[in-house]
Amino acid sequence: LPNIFTAALPVLERLENGGFEAYFVGGAVRDLLLNRHIHDVDIATSAYPEEVKELFQKTIDTGIKHGTVTVLYGDSSYEITTFRTESGYQDYRRPDHVTFVQNLDADLKRRDFTINALAMNLRGEIIDLFDGLNDLKNRLIKAVGNPEQRFHEDALRMMRAVRFMSQLKFKLEDKTKQAVKDHHQLLKKISVERIRDEFVKMGIGPHSRQAFQTFLDTNLSEDVPDFAGKSDLLAVYPKLKFNPTEETSFWSVIIILLKIQDTQINKFMRDWKNSNAMTEAVEKIVTLFDLFSERIPTDYELFKAGKTVLLNTIDVAHILGQPIDSEALVDRYMALPIKSSSELAIDGRFLIKQGIEPGPKLGKMLNTIKEKVIAGELENNEEAIGAFVAKQD
Numbered sequence: 379l380p381n382i383f384t385a386a387l388p389v390l391e392r393l394e395n396g397g398f399e400a401y402f403v404g405g406a407v408r409d410l411l412l413n414r415h416i417h418d419v420d421i422a423t424s425a426y427p428e429e430v431k432e433l434f435q436k437t438i439d440t441g442i443k444h445g446t447v448t449v450l451y452g453d454s455s456y457e458i459t460t461f462r463t464e465s466g467y468q469d470y471r472r473p474d475h476v477t478f479v480q481n482l483d484a485d486l487k488r489r490d491f492t493i494n495a496l497a498m499n500l501r502g503e504i505i506d507l508f509d510g511l512n513d514l515k516n517r518l519i520k521a522v523g524n525p526e527q528r529f530h531e532d533a534l535r536m537m538r539a540v541r542f543m544s545q546l547k548f549k550l551e552d553k554t555k556q557a558v559k560d561h562h563q564l565l566k567k568i569s570v571e572r573i574r575d576e577f578v579k580m581g582i583g584p585h586s587r588q589a590f591q592t593f594l595d596t597n598l599s600e601d602v603p604d605f606a607g608k609s610d611l612l613a614v615y616p617k618l619k620f621n622p623t624e625e626t627s628f629w630s631v632i633i634i635l636l637k638i639q640d641t642q643i644n645k646f647m648r649d650w651k652n653s654n655a656m657t658e659a660v661e662k663i664v665t666l667f668d669l670f671s672e673r674i675p676t677d678y679e680l681f682k683a684g685k686t687v688l689l690n691t692i693d694v695a696h697i698l699g700q701p702i703d704s705e706a707l708v709d710r711y712m713a714l715p716i717k718s719s720s721e722l723a724i725d726g727r728f729l730i731k732q733g734i735e736p737g738p739k740l741g742k743m744l745n746t747i748k749e750k751v752i753a754g755e756l757e758n759n760e761e762a763i764g765a766f767v768a769k770q771d
């Protein structure tokens with residue numbers, strides 16, 4: 379058993395000794411059986427939140443209303459959630475209220491896919507009510523129960539389905555896939571932020587091209603921002619050379635495939651509720667990519683882009699199968715005399731001491747000096763730059 383589980387065994391033990399049932403549940407059990415990296419373990423228990431809090435010294439009220447208490451134990455923290463069912467899905471989004479229950483079965487039944495509905499007790503016994511082990515073996519994403527009903531309860535599950543396809547390299551089980559096809563428009567009820575989070579996880583998963591094909595085949599793509607009617611352009615994605623592994627690369631590739639104009643990138647990123655930082659990074663990458671397709675960038679343009687943007691743009695070109703001499707570009711970047719403005723040997727104060735008056739002229743002079751240093755036409759030291767300044771006007 380991986381350390382992350384053994385470290386959590388005393389937590390289960392304490393719950394059992396307190397007279398309650400307790401199990402590992404959800405993604406951690408799935409990932410354990412798939413031999414994947416496990417980032418956190420979730421625990422389900424028959425104990426009510428107040429009872430959990432009595433058993434442990436350090437707890438955080440993470441989501442008491444939904445039954446979740448975070449327990450700090452050893453060097454780790456664990457989300458412990460009371461067995462529950464969800465009822466009254468009013469708007470295809472989240473349940474109106476949860477009902478605590480006394481047995482595990484109902485709790486597993488509310489979970490989205492059979493592979494996510496496995497539980498394991500502290501003796502390592504697996505509880506598999508929905509044949510999830512078989513679906514793990516056959517690498518299938520299959521809804522627990524009636525897929526149509528499950529997607530009506532919570533339409534985000536349709537995006538989770540394609541996300542797990544990409545992350546786990548699984549296929550979508552036939553009936554589950556048909557239900558997505560028939561009900562993709564329910565996605566319109568879901569907030570863009572939640573769709574985006576699943577979409578990005580899909581986009582940077584190791585099977586994103588296959589998952590994206592399903593995202594298109596089921597018409598989920600018609601119900602997300604700015605994609606409606608664009609399936610011809612998006613159909614290139616599954617045929618790409620490589621899968622993106624970073625979020626910036628993923629968005630850049632999507633924008634390039636959609637042939638979005640430079641001036642419209644900002645709107646597109648905002649429609650998807652992306653952060654300003656993400657938007658700026660993507661704008662820089664797409665701009666440099668466009669430049670690459672026209673001509674070889676100058677040293678100054680490489681300087682302006684900076685190392686991260688350059689490497690990301692090379693990554694994007696690679697994914698798109700665009701031939702570029704990436705080694706030469708990186709070599710040229712690494713050979714630049716300065717890599718950021720702060721590395722310039724002089725600043726504005728130096729120019730003032732040289733007799734240049736503060737104002738626009740000084741700014742222009744500073745820029746000229748920077749460009750000449752980057753182009754290798756001027757040495758980056760006070761002496762050489764002082765002599766250059768003296769020669770002007």
Ligand code: ATP
Pocket residue numbers: 403404405406420488489490491494495532534535
């Ligand atoms: P990850 O590795 O991304 O954390 P995960 O399977 O743990 O994957 P979470 O979103 O952390 O996914 O959810 C934990 C568990 O809660 C899932 O395994 C599933 O059993 C259940 N779950 C989460 N979201 C839903 C949902 N929308 N509908 C039904 N069950 C869900």
Ligand code: MG
Pocket residue numbers: 404405406
């Ligand atoms: Mg999880």
